[in-house]
Amino acid sequence: MTRRRLMAILVLAPLLFVALIGGSSWLLGSSVRFDVTENQLYTLSSGTHQILGSLDEPVTLTVYFSDEATRDLPSLRFFADRVRDLIEEMVLASDGQLVVDWVDPIPFSQAEDEALLAGLTGLAIGPQDTNVYFGIRATAEGGQTQSIPLISPQREPLLEFMLIQTIERVQRDTQPRLGLISDLPIQSGLIYEQLSARFELIEHPATAEQLASELDALMIAQPTEMTPSLVSDVLEFIHNGGGLLLAVDPFVQSVGRPGPPAAELSAVFEALGVSIDLTHFVNDPLLGLEVNLSPESSPVRHPAILGIDGEHLSREDVVTTELDIVHVATAGHWQANSETAPFFEPLMWSSERSARLPTTRLETDISSEERVTQLSQETPLQGERSVVAARITGRVNAIVIGDVDFLDDRYWVARQQFLGTELTEAFASNGAFVLNAVDHLIGDERLIGIRSRDVAFRPFTLVDELRRLAEARLLATENRLSSALEEADQALTALRAEAPDAMTDAQRQELERFVERRMRLRQELRQVRRELDQDIRSLEQRIIWINLLFMPLVVVVWMLMRRWPKARRS
Amino acid sequence: MNTKTGLLVRREFQGYLQTPIAMFLLVIFSVLSVALTFYIGNFFEREIADLRPFFQFHPWIYLFLVPAVGMRLWSEEYRSGSAELLLTLPVTTAQVVLAKFLAGWLLLGCALLMTVPMWISVNILGDPDNGVILTGYVSSWLVSGTFLAISSSVSASTQNQVVAFIVSAVLCFMLLMAGWPLVLEPVALLAPQWLIDGIARLSVLVHFSSMARGVLDGRDVLYFTALMFLGLIMTWASVEMKKAS
Numbered sequence: 001m002t003r004r005r006l007m008a009i010l011v012l013a014p015l016l017f018v019a020l021i022g023g024s025s026w027l028l029g030s031s032v033r034f035d036v037t038e039n040q041l042y043t044l045s046s047g048t049h050q051i052l053g054s055l056d057e058p059v060t061l062t063v064y065f066s067d068e069a070t071r072d073l074p075s076l077r078f079f080a081d082r083v084r085d086l087i088e089e090m091v092l093a094s095d096g097q098l099v100v101d102w103v104d105p106i107p108f109s110q111a112e113d114e115a116l117l118a119g120l121t122g123l124a125i126g127p128q129d130t131n132v133y134f135g136i137r138a139t140a141e142g143g144q145t146q147s148i149p150l151i152s153p154q155r156e157p158l159l160e161f162m163l164i165q166t167i168e169r170v171q172r173d174t175q176p177r178l179g180l181i182s183d184l185p186i187q188s189g190l191i192y193e194q195l196s197a198r199f200e201l202i203e204h205p206a207t208a209e210q211l212a213s214e215l216d217a218l219m220i221a222q223p224t225e226m227t228p229s230l231v232s233d234v235l236e237f238i239h240n241g242g243g244l245l246l247a248v249d250p251f252v253q254s255v256g257r258p259g260p261p262a263a264e265l266s267a268v269f270e271a272l273g274v275s276i277d278l279t280h281f282v283n284d285p286l287l288g289l290e291v292n293l294s295p296e297s298s299p300v301r302h303p304a305i306l307g308i309d310g311e312h313l314s315r316e317d318v319v320t321t322e323l324d325i326v327h328v329a330t331a332g333h334w335q336a337n338s339e340t341a342p343f344f345e346p347l348m349w350s351s352e353r354s355a356r357l358p359t360t361r362l363e364t365d366i367s368s369e370e371r372v373t374q375l376s377q378e379t380p381l382q383g384e385r386s387v388v389a390a391r392i393t394g395r396v397n398a399i400v401i402g403d404v405d406f407l408d409d410r411y412w413v414a415r416q417q418f419l420g421t422e423l424t425e426a427f428a429s430n431g432a433f434v435l436n437a438v439d440h441l442i443g444d445e446r447l448i449g450i451r452s453r454d455v456a457f458r459p460f461t462l463v464d465e466l467r468r469l470a471e472a473r474l475l476a477t478e479n480r481l482s483s484a485l486e487e488a489d490q491a492l493t494a495l496r497a498e499a500p501d502a503m504t505d506a507q508r509q510e511l512e513r514f515v516e517r518r519m520r521l522r523q524e525l526r527q528v529r530r531e532l533d534q535d536i537r538s539l540e541q542r543i544i545w546i547n548l549l550f551m552p553l554v555v556v557v558w559m560l561m562r563r564w565p566k567a568r569r570s
Numbered sequence: 571m572n573t574k575t576g577l578l579v580r581r582e583f584q585g586y587l588q589t590p591i592a593m594f595l596l597v598i599f600s601v602l603s604v605a606l607t608f609y610i611g612n613f614f615e616r617e618i619a620d621l622r623p624f625f626q627f628h629p630w631i632y633l634f635l636v637p638a639v640g641m642r643l644w645s646e647e648y649r650s651g652s653a654e655l656l657l658t659l660p661v662t663t664a665q666v667v668l669a670k671f672l673a674g675w676l677l678l679g680c681a682l683l684m685t686v687p688m689w690i691s692v693n694i695l696g697d698p699d700n701g702v703i704l705t706g707y708v709s710s711w712l713v714s715g716t717f718l719a720i721s722s723s724v725s726a727s728t729q730n731q732v733v734a735f736i737v738s739a740v741l742c743f744m745l746l747m748a749g750w751p752l753v754l755e756p757v758a759l760l761a762p763q764w765l766i767d768g769i770a771r772l773s774v775l776v777h778f779s780s781m782a783r784g785v786l787d788g789r790d791v792l793y794f795t796a797l798m799f800l801g802l803i804m805t806w807a808s809v810e811m812k813k814a815s
Contacts, residue, residue, distance in 0.1 A: 003814055009807045017800040022768040024789045032788025036701035042785050071763065072755065074770045078780070156783075458619040460695040540614045543691050547604045551684040552597040559593045 044089055048164045052090055055097040057141040059171050061087065061163075064115040064133045067104040069126030079153040080134065086159060090167075098167070105133045121149045136163070138170040146170040154425075165198070175200040176442050179212055181230070182221035184252075189409045190424055191431050195219075198435065204230065211236075217243040217441045219434075222252060222404045226264040238271050243441025244398040245434070250278045251330040251359045252404055272392050273340025276402055277356065281330040282386040284354035285376050286468070287312065289327060293369055301471055303375045304362070305329045305411075307428070308348045308388060317391060319399065319436045320347050323429040327411040330362065332402030333386035343394030346387045348401070354386055376475055399437045406430045466535045477528045485521045488514050574661050578669030579676070586677050595639060599681040602631055604688065619696025624688055625706040625782050629746055629774060632678075632714050637738035639677065640721020641731045643670050644809065648729040657813060667806045671722055671798075678714040682707060702784035709781035712794040713774055717742045719801025726808035745797075748773035 035043040063083075070076050084102075091098045105112040105120075107130050115133050116122075122131030136148045146166045151159065169175075178199035183206050186192045195201055202212045206225045211218070211233035218237055226234075238244055246268065248261050260278060269275055281304060288303040309325045320326075326348060333356055336344035361375070389401040405411060412430035426432075492514045495507060586592040603624065607613045611623025647653035656666060689707075692698050721738035728734050747753050748769055757769060770776070777790040 003811060006807045006811050006814070010804060010811075013800055013803045013807070017796055018768065018772070020796050021771055021793055024771075024792050028788045028792065032791075034786040035784065036705055036786060037784035038699040038701055042783070067763070071766060074773065074776065077767070077770065078776050082780075458696055458698055460617045460619055461697060462695045463617055543614070543695075544604075544608050547608075547685075547687050547691060548601060550687055551600050555593055555596045555600075555684070559587075559590075562587065 042086075044086075044093060044160065048090070048160060049093050051164055051168050052094040052098065055094055055167075055171055057171060058097050058099055059094075059141075059167050060099045060101060060139045061167070062114075062118075062137045062139065063087070063100065063102045064105045064111070064118070064120055064135050064137070065102060066106075066126060066130075066132040066134070067102075068106055069130050069132050072127065073125065073132070076132070076134070076153070079156070082156070083134075083151060083159065087163070090163065107131065118145065119147045119149050123150070136166065138166045140170045142173070144170050169198065176216040177202055177212070177214060178438060178442075179204060179215040179218040180221070181208075181218070181223050181226070181234070183224050184221055184404060184407070186221070186407050189407060190413050191407050191409075191434050194431055194435060195438070199438065215242065217245065217438050219245040219247075219438065220265075220268070221247040221407065222249055222261050223265070224260070224262055226262045228264065231264045231267055234268060235271050238268070238396050238398070241397055243438075244272075244396070245437050245441060246272070246398060246400045247404045247407070248276055248278070248332065248400070248402060249330065249404040250276070250281050250332040250402070251362055253330055253362075272396055272398050272400065273337050273394075274334055274344065274390070274392060274400060275337065276332045276334050276400075278332060279359055280333065280356040281359050281362065282306070282333060282350045282354055282388065282402075283357045283375055284350040284386075285472070286351040286353045288376075290467075293372065297369065300369065300372050301376065301468070302372050306331065306350065306388075308350075312349050312351065314345065314347045317345060317347055319391070319440050320389075320433065323432060323436075325428050326430055326433050327406060327428040328388060328401075328403040329405035329411065330359070330403070331386075331388045331405075333388070334390050334400055334402055335387070336390075336392070340392060340394065343392055345391045345393070346389070347391055347399065348387070348389040350386045350388060352385055355384070356386055373475075373478075376471070377479065397441060399441065407434070463536055463539070466539060467533075470531070470533070470535050474528055474531070478525065481521050481525045481528070485518060485525070488518045488521065492518070575665045575669050575672075578661065578665060579672045582670055582673030583676055586673065591639070591642075592677055592680075595635065595677065596681050596684055599631060599635060600684040603627060603685055606631075607688065619692055619698040621688060621692055621698070621703050621706055622782075624685070625710055628710045629713050629778055632717050633742055633746065634739055635681075636678065636714055636717035637721045637724075637735045637742065639674050640718050640738055641725050641734040643674060643722045644726040644805070645729055645731045645734045648812070649731075653809075653812070657809075663809050663813065664806055667722070667726075667802055667809060671719060671802055671805070674718050674722070675711075675715045678718065679711055682711055682714070699784065702782070705784050705786055706782045708786070709778050709790070709794075712781075712791075713778050716745075716774065716794050716797045716801070719798040719805070720745070721801075723801045723804035723808060726805040726812075742774075745772065746774050 035041070065080050070080070087100055091100055103111050103114075105115040112131075112133070115135065115137075118135070118137040120133050120135035120137075122133050124131055126132045134151050136151065138146045146169050148162050148166055151162075176199050178195065179202050180195075181204045192201075199216075202215065204211065206223055207227065209227055209229045211230060215237065218234065220234070234244075248265065283303045284306055285301065285303040287306040287308060288301040289305045289307045290299040291302045291305055292299050293302075306328050307325050308328060313320045313323055313326065315321050328348075357375070362371070388403065389399065392398045392400065407430070409415070412426055412428035414425050414427060416425070492511065495511055495514065498507070606627040607621075607624040611626065613623045616623065644653065647656060657663065689703055692703070693700070717738075720741050721734070724738045724741065725731075725734040728737075744753060753769070757766060761769075777793045780787060781790045
């Protein structure tokens with residue numbers, strides 16, 4: 001080949017490459033794509049297909065994306081590309097009912113005004129601190145609108161759910177009506193926010209005389225009083241097959257600490273054919289969550305605050321099948337009466353090491369270190385599983401849960417400020433459980449499968465396990481040492497009382513021995529506490545060294561063995 | 571693959587094993603990637619069962635490791651004169667170019683395989699999404715191949731290994747940072763948005779992180795294969811030029 005041709009290749013090949021990559025989006029689109037994540041995080045779920053396929057009127061998605069202001073923010077632009085791919089896939093699935101319009105809200109333009117009007121949040125990250133917008137407004141044919149104020153890359157796995165929920169909501173003429181009977185101040189919580197976004201929420205104060213008409217479902221959460229006429233309305237609702245979500249707690253320790261549930265609820269329990277023991281709570285050191293009792297103390301495992309995870313959630317029930325973990329606190333145990341038993345399906349349960357303790361053990365404060373230590377000692381080897389939540393079918397259609405603390409934000413969601421905007425991030429599936437339950441009771445299961453992908457938290461289970469074991473061991477040693485210490489103290493006091501003034505030499509020696517023993521015990525106790533994390537630290541060191549040295553050593557040895565015979569020969 | 575290329579790949583690969591280069595490369599990559607994961611990426615403190623802190627450093631390690639492998643692909647042969655001998659063998663230039671590249675890429679693949687204990691560790695510690703880890707490995711290998719093809723083309727155009735190393739590293743760095751203000755800002759003043767987007771789309775990091783999420787996207791795979799192909803074509807053209815002169 002001539003030099004000129006070769007030169008031409010050297011010059012043209014890079015240009016061709018740039019053109020190919022530049023045009024690859026246009027050439028391939030998002031058609032060639034394999035999602036290999038376990039939960040298919042980046043693939044449209046069947047629920048999405050169902051909802052999009054059944055849209056009977058067009059929905060317009062206006063995507064406000066600051067194209068101009070993000071010139072220097074490539075990572076955000078690429079995220080925007082991925083959002084575009086997802087929306088395009090949705091458009092295809094919608095059979096043309098979904099119309100998309102991308103708008104650049106340039107500062108001080110009419111588009112920016114529209115974006116603000118739609119409730120979008122601007123982030124001051126553009127050039128000269130101009131606002132950057134990335135949000136979506138969905139508009140139905142009738143003119144109703146719904147918005148997603150901010151799409152952030154951190155929440156990419158949730159994007160499909162947020163979009164489909166917005167689309168589903170905006171195209172619905174009427175929202176399902178959900179009645180709520182509760183005196184709990186849950187209005188500031190995220191679950192309340194999510195419920196009122198999805199349903200027409202009809203609240204009933206304690207003094208309400210009757211139940212609102214035409215409810216699609218009813219949620220009762222620990223009302224402290226109920227009028228007799230309201231109770232009879234509720235019973236009628238239940239007997240007519242209305243869906244009921246009932247949350248009752250033997251010991252409410254967050255959400256405003258109201259009193260015990262209304263005595264009138266016993267009629268409701270009877271109608272459902274279940275009972276809950278309101279004098280006992282579930283104590284489960286195995287499922288206990290690590291909590292910080294005070295800002296300065298190190299975290300301890302609290303056996304009354306439980307993380308009910310995969311093995312303790314029903315995998316057969318659509319409501320819980322895909323949930324990761326639900327956090328509950330001082331929960332109660334549900335039981336079916338003999339008639340209901342065949343229709344009673346547990347949804348959440350405690351471990352086999354759990355016990356039910358009287359709520360009097362909690363007094364008013366469950367978060368003192370002393371109390372936690374006491375509760376942790378209640379670990380029967382052969383305990384009894386308690387049913388924390390269950391579904392009741394047959395003549396009725398209800399889901400019951402023995403806790404209301406789980407509705408409180410602090411048990412399942414973290415709120416953080418991100419560039420002046422509040423972002424919420426779920427670390428447990430409490431919200432998904434409530435929404436799944438209500439959706440299911442109403443009979444709309446399409447959103448359930450998508451919502452459950454919400455929590456994608458994969459902890460180091462082995463480290464958790466080690467921590468649990470170390471705590472159990474610490475507890476045993478601590479108990480032994482504490483009682484030995486107590487004995488020594490008693491013996492000392494007795495000795496001193498015996499001869500307050502004049503001690504014999506033998507007595508003095510005895511006393512010294514006790515003092516010494518006491519000091520040694522105290523020292524040992526401190527040591528045991530220090531050793532709590534030792535297993536985990538040594539696991540870490542082992543893993544680091546194995547990873548760091550094992551393979552390099554193998555290679556070096558192998559190479560030397562290969563070279564050795566040759567070196568000898570020469 | 572035809573047998574001649576296969577034989578050449580084997581010869582080249584065994585060539586690596588006869589020098590200490592392979593050992594150094596394997597050991598350095600494995601030690602560095604693990605150390606960065608634990609000490610900078612805080613793999614253990616996060617207590618999250620994934621390998622993100624592990625993969626995020628790979629492009630930066632390749633940045634100087636791959637040019638070190640690539641620089642000798644051709645410069646060495648030119649300097650010692652063995653290139654002439656090699657090219658008089660009854661094989662085409664294209665076969666030699668491909669074989670040298672594949673042998674180097676295989677070696678880099680071996681370096682990646684050395685880190686399998688990380689994969690095992692994370693599975694012992696928790697329950698990671700192994701699909702995501704698999705695409706992490708695939709994308710990491712593709713990045714190393716891309717850098718190697720570029721280094722190969724630079725190496726083919728100079729006899730000086732040091733020059734080859736530095737130029738390759740700079741090119742790879744620019745490719746890594748293509749979408750970032752460092753590279754974009756000088757262009758942004760003059761260029762239209764479509765050109766800026768086009769340049770940003772050339773960034774290795776963007777395609778790497780897109781794949782490492784757990785999604786094998788045709789566009790990302792096309793990007794890496796096209797870049798490798800480009801590097802090899804340029805290598806081939808440079809070698810042919812030398813041959814002609």
